[in-house]
Amino acid sequence: MMTLTDLRGRATITVPEAAELLGVGRNSAYDAARAGDIPTLRIGRRLVVPTHRLLHLLGVPVHDDAPAAGTGEGEKSSTHLAGEEGRHAPA
Numbered sequence: 001m002m003t004l005t006d007l008r009g010r011a012t013i014t015v016p017e018a019a020e021l022l023g024v025g026r027n028s029a030y031d032a033a034r035a036g037d038i039p040t041l042r043i044g045r046r047l048v049v050p051t052h053r054l055l056h057l058l059g060v061p062v063h064d065d066a067p068a069a070g071t072g073e074g075e076k077s078s079t080h081l082a083g084e085e086g087r088h089a090p091a
Helices: 015-022 026-035 051-058 078-084
Strands: 012-014 041-043 046-050
Touching: 012 015, 012 051, 015 026, 015 046, 026 046, 046 051
Parallel strands: none
Antiparallel strands: 012 046, 041 046
16 A cells, blocks of 8 residues: 655656555546646656645645656746756846
8 A cells, every 4th residue: 555655755656556545546546637636747648646746735744855846837846946046048
């Protein structure tokens, strides 16, 4: 059985793993992913669940050292924001 501890160091999990963590069936998890209730990323043909976003959705505190993969469009991880400070386009 997957637990929150199992997510440590993983940027993403599969939809069936998210289903196990949430205590719902595999088909229900895929239905929820299609409806947008479970955050997902499509990588090629694979559908994965960003752990950072899933934990945030569940209200689980996420430490700054956790993987920030899976930020949605228009969002940037804290890593990207820190790396862009002071960077300007050439004049």
